Amino acid sequence: MTDPVPVITVDGPSGVGKGTLCQWLALRLGWHLLDSGALYRLTALAALHRGLALSDEAAVAAVATALDVAFLPGADEMRILLDGAEVGAVLRSEATGDAASRVAALPAVRAALLQRQRDLRRLPGLIADGRDMGTVVFPDAGLKLFLTASAAERAQRRYKQLIEKGMNANLAGLAEEIAARDARDAQRTVAPLRPATDAEMLDTTGMPIARVCEWALMLAARRLSIPVIP
Numbered sequence: 560m561t562d563p564v565p566v567i568t569v570d571g572p573s574g575v576g577k578g579t580l581c582q583w584l585a586l587r588l589g590w591h592l593l594d595s596g597a598l599y600r601l602t603a604l605a606a607l608h609r610g611l612a613l614s615d616e617a618a619v620a621a622v623a624t625a626l627d628v629a630f631l632p633g634a635d636e637m638r639i640l641l642d643g644a645e646v647g648a649v650l651r652s653e654a655t656g657d658a659a660s661r662v663a664a665l666p667a668v669r670a671a672l673l674q675r676q677r678d679l680r681r682l683p684g685l686i687a688d689g690r691d692m693g694t695v696v697f698p699d700a701g702l703k704l705f706l707t708a709s710a711a712e713r714a715q716r717r718y719k720q721l722i723e724k725g726m727n728a729n730l731a732g733l734a735e736e737i738a739a740r741d742a743r744d745a746q747r748t749v750a751p752l753r754p755a756t757d758a759e760m761l762d763t764t765g766m767p768i769a770r771v772c773e774w775a776l777m778l779a780a781r782r783l784s785i786p787v788i789p
């Protein structure tokens with residue numbers, strides 16, 4: 560039997576630094592990247608564009624199944640097209656994140672996106688960023704990472720990110736939104752946010768992202784026997 564394509568899963572709550580770590584790992588190892596949050600965000604946006612109620616499970620799941628998206632390399636960031644039109648900053652907004660968290664709680668929506676995520680497992684390997692990558696989507700991953708950080712620090716990081724992108728942000732409002740989103744993601748009945756039993760945990764509160772990257776790369780080298788030059 561041939562070896563399965565290697566996967567590193569990175570799960571954790573909003574604003575914990577998963578995105579930065581995953582982009583860095585994908586570039587460093589030359590592996591593919593799955594931003595599963597983007598799929599839930601795109602599903603929510605497509606449903607809103609069609610005037611659907613976000614609680615209409617069957618209709619939103621049908622949208623998720625037929626999702627017409629393209630991820631194209633851009634100058635700085637990936638360009639993302641939904642139904643042929645660039646979605647830009649609206650995809651990353653807190654409002655879209657909140658809508659994504661609502662549709663993500665619907666079992667039929669999660670089922671509709673499952674195979675699309677697994678199909679991205681291609682050689683030389685995949686870095687999978689999300690909430691249920693290690694528990695549900697890639698339970699056989701060779702390395703599972705789970706990041707945490709205090710709620711106050713995650714709100715602060717998200718605030719900085721939004722300001723740097725020239726978007727409006729309010730720190731107190733963000734902290735509240737993040738807390739509400741975490742609660743919804745952790746308490747839903749299907750694929751709740753939680754570490755896999757075999758995940759490596761790291762509390763990144765007060766830790767520079769470079770150290771988080773170093774930790775992940777060291778584990779990748781050890782667990783997956785990847786020849787990496789420090």
Ligand code: DC
Pocket residue numbers: 573595596597599600656659660663664688689690691692740744
């Ligand atoms: O990582 P993100 O902020 O882009 O994710 C947006 C929302 O999507 C998040 O609040 C929960 C949901 N999500 C999920 O339920 N499962 C995933 N694997 C990824 C995201």
